[in-house]
Amino acid sequence: MQIVLASTSPYRREIIERLGLPVQAVAPVCDETPLPGESALDTAVRLARTKAMSLAERFPDALIIGGDQVALLDGQQIGKPGSFDNGVEMLKWMSGRTVVFHSALAVYNSRSGHIQEDVGITRVTLRQLTEQQIRNYLTREPDALHCAGSAKSETLGGALLQKVESDDPNALIGVPLFALVTMLQNEGVEIL
Numbered sequence: 001m002q003i004v005l006a007s008t009s010p011y012r013r014e015i016i017e018r019l020g021l022p023v024q025a026v027a028p029v030c031d032e033t034p035l036p037g038e039s040a041l042d043t044a045v046r047l048a049r050t051k052a053m054s055l056a057e058r059f060p061d062a063l064i065i066g067g068d069q070v071a072l073l074d075g076q077q078i079g080k081p082g083s084f085d086n087g088v089e090m091l092k093w094m095s096g097r098t099v100v101f102h103s104a105l106a107v108y109n110s111r112s113g114h115i116q117e118d119v120g121i122t123r124v125t126l127r128q129l130t131e132q133q134i135r136n137y138l139t140r141e142p143d144a145l146h147c148a149g150s151a152k153s154e155t156l157g158g159a160l161l162q163k164v165e166s167d168d169p170n171a172l173i174g175v176p177l178f179a180l181v182t183m184l185q186n187e188g189v190e191i192l
Contacts, residue, residue, distance in 0.1 A: 001061060001062060001063055001109075001111070001187070001188075001189075002024065002059065002061065002062040002063070003016075003021055003022065003023045003024070003062065003063050003065065003184075003189070004023070004024050004025075004026055004055055004059050004062045004063070004064045004065065005023050005024070005025045005026070005064075005065050006026060006027075006028035006051040006052050006054065006055050006064055006065060006066040006067075007025060007027075007028065007051070007065075007066075007067060007174075008025055008026075008027045009025075009174060011154050011173050011174065012025075012067060012173070012174050012175050013025045015170055015173060015174075015175040015177055016065065016175065016180070019177075019180075019181070019184075019191055020191075021184075021189070021191075023065075026055055026058070026059075028050075028051035028052075028054045028055060028066060029054040029055075030047060030050045030051045030054055032047055032068070032079075034070075034077055034079075040070040040071070040072040040077050040100070040102050041070075041102045041104075041119055043068075043070045043077060043102075044068045044069060044070040044102040044103065044104035044119060045068075045104045045106070045117055045119060047066075047068035047070075047104065048066045048067050048068045048104035048105055048106040048117065049066060049104075049106040049108070049115065049117060050066070051066035051067070051068065051106070052064045052065060052066030052106040052107065052108040052115070053066070053106075053108055053115070054066075055110075056108065056110040059110055060110050060111065061110065061111045062109075062110050062111075063107055063108070063109055063110075063184065063187055063189070064107070064108045064110055065105070065106070065107055065180070066105070066106040066107075066108065067103065067104060067105050067106070067174050067175055068103075068104050069101055069102065069103045069104070069148045069174050070101070070102045070104075070148060071099050071100065071101050071102075071148040071149040071151075072099065072100045072101075072102065073093070073094060073097060073098075073099045073100070073149075078090065078094070078099065078148055078149045079148060080145065080146050080147060080148060080150075081145050081150050082145060082146075083145065084138055084142075084145065086145075087134075087138045087144065087145050087150040088131065088134050088135060088138065090149060090150050091126075091129060091134045091137070091138075091149075091150050091151075091160070092129075092131060092134060094126050094149060094151070095126055095127070095128055095129040095134070096126060096127070096128040096129070097125070097126060098123055098124065098125045098126075098163075099123075099124050099125075099126065099149060099151075100121060100122070100123055100124075101121070101122040101123075101124060101148065101149075101171070101172060102119055102120075102121060103119065103120040103121075103122065103171040103172065103174055103175070103176050104117065104118070104119045104120075105117065105118050105119070105120070105175065105176050105179055105180055105183070107180070107183040107184065107187065109187055114187075116183045116186060116187075118176055118179035118183070119176070120166065120167065120168050120170075120171030120176030120178075120179065121166070121167075121171075122164060122165065122166035122171050122172045123163075123164070123165040123166070124151065124153075124161055124163070124164050124165075124172065125161070125162045125163040125164075126151070126160050126161060126162060127159075127160060127161065127162045129160065137156060137157070137159070137160065138150065140156055141155060141156045141157060143155075144157055153172050153173065154173045
């Protein structure tokens with residue numbers, strides 16, 4: 001059965017390819033706006049599920065992997081900043097503080113209609129950052145403006161971090177790999 005990643009993230013694709021599995025990455029169709037009153041965890045799970053299921057018609061005989069990540073600080077969801085100035089303000093707010101990242105994963109079997117979901121929780125403490133350090137980072141790492149919280153840990157953003165706590169180190173990059181292996185095995189995919 002074909003494996004499809006409902007994402008254009010090269011980092012998510014790379015994590016899955018490390019398992020030695022051929023995967024096709026396709027952009028999902030999904031409005032990523034949180035619903036009113038929706039928790040960060042619920043938003044992440046809903047978006048992961050929606051992304052996976054959005055490709056079912058196009059891939060009727062596939063395992064479709066959807067993922068989403070929502071960050072939370074002071075009870076507020078932290079989305080993608082979208083602009084340089086928003087990224088600066090976001091990182092100034094997060095500087096020296098601990099942010100909780102909810103990394104949701106959904107594996108949808110488009111043949112059977114069976115869906116599996118999981119969420120990896122990662123607590124990230126950022127270093128105390130000056131505004132100049134933040135501006136330097138965003139200038140050198142413009143793709144960070146498309147990441148939750150502007151913190152792209154798999155590249156230069158790792159220098160922003162002081163401490164990371166997680167049961168799965170891959171979850172912060174957007175793919176809770178330990179859960180993914182279990183889900184794929186549940187669908188009969190041999191990893192080893």
